[in-house]
Amino acid sequence: MLLITAIAATLVLQTTELPAPTGDASVPAAETVTTPAPPPTDAATLIARFDAQYAAWADLIAELAGRKARERYLAELLLPVITRSDLDEGASGEILRETRDTIADVETANTQWALAQLAPERFAAFELEHPRLAADLLRWAGRDEAGGARIVAALEPVAMAGRYDAQAFAQMADALAMSQNDRQIYGTIAACVDGRREPARLRRPAELDDRRAALGLSAMEDAWAALIAEEGESCEAVSPSPE
Secondary structure, three states: OOHHHHHHHHHHHHHHHOOOOOOOOOOOOOOOOOOOOOOOHHHHHHHHHHHHHHHHHHHHHHHHHHHHHHHHHHHHHHHHOOOOOOOOOOOHHHHHHHHHHHHHHHHHHHHHHHHOOOOOOHHHHHHOOOOHHHHHHHHOOOOOOHHHHHHHHHHHHHHHHHOOOOHHHHHHHHHHHHOOOOEEEEOEEEEEEEOEEEEEOOOOOHHHHHHHHHHHOHHHHHHHHHHHHHHOOOHHHHHOOOO
């Protein structure tokens, strides 16, 4: 039944969007706040913009649409069949077993293709123009457990520009660093040491507040005080699960 759930989720998540930018209200996402220029009104500028956007993104968007349609088509082929109430006993399971390789091949191809679209500078430009489609790329890329580094790298300029939830990005980047036996970057992960909660190992602690401010987060001292106020200073270390 997990495969059925995954296929159904594919239909629902076609319109997934990036998390809304939030960050800390007390800290701007960028140091300088500028008033956006009014949109152009002359034909020459708008025609040039049309031509530039079409040249930049038409092939990518067409490819994404085709790949999304293929996944949707698989779901539309399979779901009405395996959910029928009049099937022979065991037929549903047999159909799933015989079709899972086709589904897996399509999903794997789409996942790897999505990961290949995550060059940070180009992805940031694409997300600025087409945030919902960029979210589709991220969702597919996230199906590969080994794709975390590419996803974090692609999202960094987006988060720095204030277009992705700052806290969510910081936690993602810190979790990735810790999973690679590295030091966390933004100080979002706590460790339990001798029964007391403290930040897990930090990369260049003297620069921590600068990194947090660049992302739109409050100073570490303030964030840590809020964490302790909410969860308390004492803690219990989690023992590793027996093998």
